[in-house]
Amino acid sequence: DTEVTQTPKHLVMGMTNKKSLKCEQHMGHRAMYWYKQKAKKPPELMFVYSYEKLSINESVPSRFSPECPNSSLLNLHLHALQPEDSALYLCASSQVSGNPYNEQFFGPGTRLTVL
Amino acid sequence: DAKTTQPPSMDCAEGRAANLPCNHSTISGNEYVYWYRQIHSQGPQYIIHGLKNNETNEMASLIITEDRKSSTLILPHATLRDTAVYYCIVRVGKLIFGTGTRLQVFP
Numbered sequence: 001d002t003e004v005t006q007t008p009k010h011l012v013m014g015m016t017n018k019k020s021l022k023c024e025q026h027m028g029h030r031a032m033y034w035y036k037q038k039a040k041k042p043p044e045l046m047f048v049y050s051y052e053k054l055s056i057n058e059s060v061p062s063r064f065s066p067e068c069p070n071s072s073l074l075n076l077h078l079h080a081l082q083p084e085d086s087a088l089y090l091c092a093s094s095q096v097s098g099n100p101y102n103e104q105f106f107g108p109g110t111r112l113t114v115l
Numbered sequence: 116d117a118k119t120t121q122p123p124s125m126d127c128a129e130g131r132a133a134n135l136p137c138n139h140s141t142i143s144g145n146e147y148v149y150w151y152r153q154i155h156s157q158g159p160q161y162i163i164h165g166l167k168n169n170e171t172n173e174m175a176s177l178i179i180t181e182d183r184k185s186s187t188l189i190l191p192h193a194t195l196r197d198t199a200v201y202y203c204i205v206r207v208g209k210l211i212f213g214t215g216t217r218l219q220v221f222p
Contacts, residue, residue, distance in 0.1 A: 043159065
């Protein structure tokens, strides 16, 4: 199984809602990532988890709260988002983090719209 | 910031080789050259990576110049399904995506 899955595929939420994005991989990878991609822009790294611990936070606002409950799952909890947070949210995984010869495998993304 | 320069767009006829260039003149000795592509509204897909030597896999070939300041991704027989944005990335740790090359394969 070389797949990273993400749910939901699409999400529409209001600025006062609380929602969560989910990501799962069963490749035995110990590093997982969240990226944000605005329309017509390249993906930008948000968070890196290594062995279930947060290792990189790219100065992301606290309204985005990541969680890694186990080595296969990665969540992104959303609260009080702004319309400018509307984007494609991508999850990725790799064998370990920071190793330049381990490629990252990406999921299909969750397209988030904040009204 | 991304450390690569790519042309914003290229066209290629179906069945012909697509050669996508990338400049990375400030690459360090321990940085790898990675290529990913992203088909519209999908997640990026890993293609190939290399350090110094040329590499080939079932998807593509990667040619790295001897001074490592530039590289070329070669799709030997482009198909319509190869239409995508292709990202060249140099990395030792994090993946930092540049703006990429939008490859359009036409019939």
